Amino acid sequence: MSTPDPLTEEERLELELAEQARQSSGDWDSVAPGKAANFGRSFARLVGLLRPHAVAFTIVSLLGAVGVVLAVLAPRVLGEATNLIFEGVVSSALGSQFPAGTSQADVVAALQSGGQSDLANMVAAMPGFEIGQGVDFERLRVVTMSVLAIYIASAFLTWIQGFVINVIMVRTMWRLRESVEAKINRLPLSYFDKVQRGELISRVTNDIDNITQTMQQSLSTVVTSVLTVIGVLVMMFSISWQLAIVALISLPLMAVIFGVIGPRSQKAFGTQWRKVGRLNARVEESFSGHALMKVYGREADSRAKFAAENEELYQASFRAQFLSGIIMPGMMFIGNLTYVGIAVLGGLMVASGQLRLGDVQAFIQYSQQFTQPLSELGGMAAVIQSGTASAERVFELLDAEEEEPDRPDAPHPVGGEGVIEFDHVRFAYDPEHPLITDLSFRVEPGQTVAIVGPTGAGKTTLVNLLMRFYELDGGRILLDGQDIGEMTRADVRSRTGMVLQDPWLFAGTIRDNIRYGRESATDEEIVAAAEATRVDRFVRSLPEGYDTMLDEDASNVSAGEKQLITIARAFVAQPTVLILDEATSSVDTRTELLLQHAMAALREGRTSFVIAHRLSTIRDADLILVMEHGDIVEKGTHEELIAAQGAYWRLYQAQFEQAVADPAEELVPSAAGEDTAPGQPSDS
Template identity: 65%
Template sequence: MGGGPMGGMGMPAEKSKNFGPSAKRLVSRLVPERAAIVWVILLGVVSVVLSVLGPKILGQATNLIFEGFISAQLPEGATKQQVVDGLRAQGNDQQADMVQAMNLHPGQGIDFAAVGTVLAWVLGLYIVAALFGWAQGYVLNGVTQRTVYRLREDVETKLHRLPLSYFDTMQRGELLSRVTNDIDNISQTLQQTMSQLLTSLLTVVGVLVMMFVISPVLALIALVTIPLTIIITTVIAKRSQKLFVAQWARTGTLNAQVEESYSGHALVRVFGRRKEVGERFDVENGELYNASFGAQFVSGIIMPAMMFVGNLVYVAIAVVGGLMVAGGAISLGDVQAFIQYSRQFTQPLSQLGSMANLLQSGVASAERVFELLDADEEVPDPVEPERPAAATGRLEFEDVSFSYDPEKPLIEHLSLVAEPGQSIAIVGPTGAGKTTLVNLIMRFYELDSGRITLDGVDITHMTRDALRSRMGMVLQDTWLFAGSIRDNIRYGRPDATDEELLAAARATYVDRFVRTLPDGYDTVLDDEASNLSAGEKQLITIARAFLADPSVLILDEATSSVDTRTELLLQQAMTALRADRTSFVIAHRLSTIRDADLIIVMEHGTIVEQGTHAQLLEAGGAYARLYEAQFAAPIDDDEATPAVPTGLTSLTGGAS
C-alpha cells in the first residue's frame, strides 16, 4: 500500500470462512431479544399445534362420509356384526376386516350435520392458528429489525473508532457495500429464516407426533426423509458456501469500481477512458455473474432434491396405507390425514433445505460485516485525560519518528517547536512528509517513537476530542455535505450565532459570492456540491475553520483553488486569524508564505532547512532552489528559438 492517506486500495477477501462460528455469532446478536423470542416460540407452538390438529379432525369428516356411504348400501335393520359374518361366510375376509374396523349403521346415509360440525371445528382451528401465526410474525419482525438496528449502530460506531490507516487500505465502494448491501442481506436472512426455521421445526415435531399416534408403521416410512434431507443439504451446502462468499466479495469489488468511475467520471471523459472503464466493468460484472450463478444454482438444487424425496415417501405411504385400510388396520380418514401429515412433514423439511440457500448468503454477508467490526481500532483515549492549563497553541515535536510501512522509514528523529502565534510554513517536494506532519498533530496516526506536546501536555494524554477541538484544519480537497451553505459553515461550531457565522463569512470573502445566489446562505448544495465552483467550495471550508476559532490552525494547500486576487484577500484575512494562534501552512506556491515567521523545508521526512524567507534565500540551499524554479527570470527569446535544419529553410521562409 502507498504511504499516506488514500495511498492504496485493498481488495476484498474471497477466502471462505467457517460457517459454524459465523452463524453462531450472528445468532448471538439476538440475545437482547430473549423475552420477545420466548413469545415468538409460544405463539408459534400454539399456531402449529392448532394447524397440526386440523388434518386429524378433518379425517373424521372423511370417515363420516365414507362410513355413511357404505352404511347406505347395507340392508336396513341389520347389525354390523351380521354384515361381517355374512362377508366371512362368502369368503371375503379382507372386506370383513375392513367393515369390522368401521363405525357402520346399516340402512342409514351420510350424517351431514355431524360432517358440518367437524368442518366448523376445523375452520375455527385454522382461523385461530392463522391469528397466532400473524401475532408471531408481528413480534418476530420487531425482533429482526431491532437486531439489525443495533448492528447498524455498532457498525457506525465502529467506523468512528477505526484509524485513518484502515480507510487507506479499504476501497470506499467496498466499505459502503459492507455497510449497506451486506447488512440488508443479513436483515433479509434473519427475517425469512427465523420465521420459517421456527415454524418448520415446530411443524416437523408436531406432525411427527401425530403420525405416530395414527400409525407407527407409516411414521417409520416417513422418517426415512430426515437422514436423506441431512445428507443432501450437507453435501450441497459445502459446495455452495464458498460460492456465496465469493458472490458478496465480488459485489463489494463491483461497487467499488462503479463508485470510483462515477466519482471520477469527468476525468474518464477527458482522457477518453470510457471504453477502458466499460471493459473493466464488464470483467467485474462477469465475475459477479459467475459467482452468483454458481451459488444460486448449486444451492437451488436442494429444493428439487427434497421434493423428489418427498414424492417417493408419498408414494410409499399411499401404497402401504391403502393395504392397511383394506386389511382393516386403519381407517380411510386416518390414511387421508396421514397423507396430509406426510405432505406437512416433507414440506418443512424441504423449506429447511432451501433455507440453506438464504442462510449461507446471509452468513457470508455477516462474515464481511464481522471483519469490519473486528478490525483494529484506534488506541483508546486515556482513562484520566490531561488538559492544558491554557490554550496558547504551543506545539513541540520531540525526537518524533513515524512511517506508514516499517520497511520504509519516512520521518525520523524530527524535533521542532512552534511558539504561540507563530506562523510556520512547510514546503518541500511531493512525498516529503508535509501532510504527514500535520496528520500527526491531529493524531490521525500514532507515532513510532518520540512525542508531540500541546501547551506542555503530551497529545496522547489528551482525548482526541479535546485535542481536535483546539485544531482548525482546511485541506486541499474540500469536503461539503448535502445541505445549505449556512449548515456547512456552522459545521465548524454548531452553537455559533448567525452574527458569528456572518462575521466568519465576511472575513473569508464567502459573503461576497453568497449574496449573489438566489437563496443566499440557504442555498442547498447537492452531494458533490457541484453547484459551486472549486474556489467557492474552498472558501466555505476556510470560513468553517474560521468559525471554529481554533488555537492551532492547519492549512494544507488551502488556497490552491482560488484566483490570485482572492488569494491575496485570503492572505490578509488569515493574517488577522493567525494572531495569537499557531498556524501551519503547507504550500507549493512560495509566494503565499513569504511572510511566515518560520519556513521549514522538508525532504524525505527530514527537516533540511528552516528560517525566514530572507534567511533561506541567502543560504542558497534547497529553499532557494525551489524559489528560483518558480520565479526564475524569463528565458531569452534567442535561446528559446529552436534551430531550423538547413534543409527546411525553404519551408519556413528562412531563405528569403
C-alpha cells in the same frame, strides 16, 4: 462518517503495495472478504444479535408452538370427518344386503364367506358400525366446525408470531446499523487508507440489507418449520409406525442434498458478495473520477473493466443461484416419492383393515406437512448461507482494530496561546519503511510555520500527527506544555482548525456548512466569518443567499468557492492552532491574493501551520521548515533560506526561474560531488 484523506499519492501507493504483499503471502487468506470462513461461529453470532429480545422471542415462540400444535391436530380431526362420511356411505350401501339390526360381526362373517375379504376387513375396522345408519350429519357438522375453529386459531397465532418476530428483527437490524456507524467513527484513519471506499460502502449497505432480508425470510419460517416437523412426527407415529418409517426414509436423502450442495452454495454466495463489493468499488471510483476519465479518453477502458467485473459477478451470482435453486426442487422430488410410497402402502393397509380411510388421509396430509417445512428449510439454507456470508463481512468490520481509547484519567487541557513542540518524534506507516526518524522543533504562539518539500516528504503526515490521526512510534508532541498523547483526542482537536487540500462539504445549506466548524455559532458570526474569507461576496449573488442548498457533491458551486466555504468554516471555529493544507490550491490567482489577506486575519494571534507547494504563499511565514524523507533539512525565514542556497532555494528557483528543463535534475549531484544549482552547468 467522512474523513479527510491524510496521505499523499506516493504514501498511499506504498501502503497499497505493502497490503498487496501481505495478501499475496497468505496472511489474509482465512478472512477473505465475503467468504464465510467459519459458518457455524458466524451464524451463532448472527443469532446472538437477538439476545436482547430473548424473553419476547421465547414468549412468541410458545405462541407459535401452540399454533403449530393446532395446525398439526387439524388433519387428524378432518380425517374423522372423512371416516364419518365413508362409513355412513358403506353402512347405507350394505343396508340393501342385510336386514336392519344385523350385528357388525355377522356382516363381517357374511362378507368373508361371500369372498369380499377386503370389504369385510374395512367393516371390521369401523367402530360403532350399524347397518343402514347412514351419515351422521350432526356429528359431521360438529367435526367440521371444530376443524374450522382450529385453522382460524392456528392462523391467528402464527400471524402474531410472524408480526412480533419481524418487530424483533427490525429492531435488531437497527441496533446493528447503530453499531456499524459507531464502529466507523472509532476506526483509525489507517483503516480507511487500506480499505476501498466502495468495499466499505458495500458492507455498510448491501451486506446489512442482505442480512435484513435473510432474517425477515428465515427467522419465523425456521421456527415454525422446526416445530411443525416435531409435531407431525409425533402424529404420524401415533397413526402408524410403518407409514412413519416410510416417511422418514426421505431424511437421509435430504441430508445428502444438504451435505453435497450446501457447502458449495455457501462458498458461491461468499464469492458473489465479494464480487459485489469489488464492483461497487469500481463504480465509486469511476463516478468520483468521471471528469478525468473523460479528459484522458478512458471511457472504453473503464467500460471494459466494468464489463469484466460485471461478468465475474454474473458468473458468481449464476453459480450461487443455480446451486441454491437445486435444493428446493430436490427436496420436493423426494417429498413426492415419499407421497407415492405412503399412498400405496396406506391403501393396502386400509384394504387389510389395519387403518381407516380417514387415518390414511390424515397421514398423507401429515406427509405433506412433514416434507413442506423440510423443503422450506432447504430453501432457507441457501438464504441463510448468503446472509451469513454477509454477516461475516460486517462482523469483520466490527472486529477491526480500533483507535486506542483515550485514557479515562486524561488531563484536561490547560489554557495557552498555542506553543507547539515536536520532541524527537518517530513515525512510520509501515514499520519496514520509517518515514520520520528523529524530528524536533518548537513553534511559538502566534507564529506561522510553513512546511515545504517534495511530494512524499512527510508534510501532511506531520499535520496528521499533530491532530492525533495517527499515534507516534516514539517521542512526543507538546501543546502548551502538555503531551497530546495523554490528552483526549476531542480536547486536542477542539483547539485546532483545519482546511484540507480537497474541500469537503455535505448536503445542506451554505450556512449549515459554515456552522459545522462551531455548532454554537450565531448567524452574525457566520456572516462575519464569510466576509473575512471573501465568501460573502459570492453568496450574496445567489438567489437564496446563505440558505442556498448544496447537493451531495456541492456541484452547484465552483471548486474555489468550495474551498472558500471550508476556510470560513475554520474561521468560525475560532481555533488556537490553525492548519492550512494547500488551502489555496483550488482557487485562481486573483482569489488567492484576496485569500492572503483573509488568512492573515485568520492567523492573527494563532499558531498556524501552512503546507504549501506555491512558495509565493508562504514568503511572509515566521518559520519555514523544509522536509525531505521525513526529516527537516532546513529551517528559517524566506530570506535566510534563499541566502543559504540550499534545498529551499532549489525549490524556489525551480518554481520561479524555470531554469532547469527537467526539474529532476535539480536533485542530481554534480560530477564533482556537489549539488548542481539550477541554471549553473556542472564543472564537468
